[in-house]
Amino acid sequence: MYEAFSTLIGTISNVMYSYLLIIMLLAAGIYFSLRTGLVQLRMLPEAVRSVGERSVGKDSVSSFQALMVSTASRVGTGNIVGVANAIAIGGYGAVFWMWLIALLGGATAFVESTLAQIYKKRAADGSSYGGPSYYIQAALNSRALGVVFAVALIATYAGGFNMLASYNLIDSLSGYGFYDKYFFGPHNLVPIIGGASLALLVGFCIMGGGKRIVKVTEVLVPLMGVLYILLALIVMALNIERLPEVLSKIFTAAFDFRAIFGGFAGSAIMQGIKRGLYSNEAGVGSAPNAAAAADVAHPVTQGLVQMLSVFIDTLLICTATAMMCLCTGIIPGEGLKGAPFVQQSMSVVFGTVGPYFITAALLLFAFTTLLGNLFYCEGCLNYIAGRALSKRAMNIFRIAAIIAVFVGAQLEFGLVWDMADVLMGVMALINLPVIVILARTALAALNDYTAQRRLGKKPVFKAAAIGLKEKTDFWN
Template identity: 75%
Template structure:
């Protein structure tokens, strides 16, 4: 029965990404890139400046919101997902990951700016929001907002958290102890490791959203910087291979005979799927964190979340790709997953390499699990039309902990395809919505740039773009 379900999910995933999402993602990203006059490149220096702006200690800063969204984006997909894309699709998959990040930066800017415009105020004066809220506020459709909220909860508490758990435990399959603890023909490590991980997650989420912000704020910068430094070391030690690697990436990316001969396993398909899974641009997840930030103008947080896409894919995914490709190991489907990266680093650092990847996966998986649940709790509050009490939320948290355990027990194909399908449903809802509401975000961008040109620190008023009385925060 499980095999039949896995096969069905795999078919749905291939159909979604072969005929629908590839067109939607590229079309929407290119549309906003052109409409915003390449905002993701033109205002990249401004996005870096905005991240450092100070706010009062009782509010979520732009930097903290960036860390929560980056914690969710930067996860096991940055290691295992990239390795899978290269192992299955070849060198060219890296190019398509880059492309989806560059054009997706514009989509990420728009969706997060919209989340700021239509955010809500809680009893303590703090803000919250996300796609469900801008869907209801601007399109007057609470039903669609609820559908999106359910899709997000299924994706992040279900698909993504199961995948993060699976990837972490799967990275241990190369170690001798994995096959020493057996029950019949099945290793006990997924059961034991999944239980330990689930318990650790349960301990951390008892504190709720504020604790998640604090934990991710400490872990994300540490793990990201250290991982990139390791990749740079690999590139320096193998600098002679770099020209060949970049030639292979570009030539393989445009091997259209291979692409159309077997699209599901092509560089284009794998690069776009894994790029989307990694940076989540246009999916509608990061706006939930963006709405919580206390900024003087919605565009500021749009720029910050745009930067998060670049951190995720252009920096961290590229770091993984270079780790894999600079060591001379030829990509092959037999090496898919964590073993590809572990074997690559093993050729440079010996036994330390595989252990480093396992440690990185532990940090990446843990922060992903926590960041994902932050999103889910906001959507549960939206569905309930109120802030759920701690006892009520603990029921969901217990469910989330069980899901983390289950994920460690699943098989490679099912857990990846399920995450892809659930994420695809979110994108199919969110992308048309941000196209419909895109003019509002672009008017907001124009207002920001006018104030910058006048030498002001931009401050937003809803009336400046014709939304007087239509927002809760900016009147």
């Protein structure tokens, strides 16, 4: 039964990414890049400036805070393990396609986050909330499709992504001697004990306790991200003689079409796009949930900020992992992928300390990802219910999510990655056509923003300025 289910999910994943999503992601990215005049490059300095914009209300969420929420969700185990897997399966060329999907994805992220701001809803306390479900209902007048998207997001983040984060963390322990030592019958005790411990820790935090733990990780994760990039730079500097060869292989392998079409499921294109999408989430419809919470004077401000988050995630942190692995000369393959591949690469430069650092990074990234994922889910649960759920109903959901964390630690490599890819793909299949349909609204908002900037004004948005017919909670 398990093997049959695993094979089925793997087949669905291959079909989705071989035909549908590769075409849709690239087409949407190119379309938005052209329609916005390459906003991801043209307005990159403006995006950096927008990060420092203060919120209007005293206790409101600022652009920077919304950026941190979405970046915390994006930056996770996929930045380490996902990149290593893409290289191990797809080869050097996967890195190029990961870069390309991030570059094009910047424009996609801009459009979806701008739409989330335009159609955001006002809470009783004056704060804002929203996301794809809300702009689907407001602009397309389809609550049913909004509910379908909300269900897909919950399944993806509480199920697929949380199980994957748990698996990746436990898999990082497989390189240590104790991993294969402790067996009880046919079972390895490490996934059981490790999965249970992680599930209990997450449960302690999301069931009302653990505020101090959450606050500590909020400080440690950015520090770990900076330290991670610095160590990657050290690895590159110590192996500088390999860097030209590595870059050459990345670009030549990316266009080795004989290898690509000889086995497309494991090709550089598919692996690069899969892992790029999983890491930066541009077009998936997750980041708009965080973008809608920001208190800004113009929706485009937050669209630009969320565009920046894609670059931080992929062009900085994912590239750090890729260079860390490739510059050390370690040869990846079927027997060496995921966390062990990164750990072995680090051990070449930093000795026994390297693998421990990767494990610590994965622990922090996985933990904050697990908590951040549930933030997105709770908003969608309230959307489905049409009201704020009771504490009891929310606790039932949280218990189910905690169980998923434990289950994920027990699964195998192929199934856990394919499940995450398929569920994420379903979200993208709904969100991408919707934001293409609504693109005119986001583009009109961009034109309004740039027109005000040219006049030397601080852009302030009014729905009437772009002829928006739908009534909004904030911009009328």
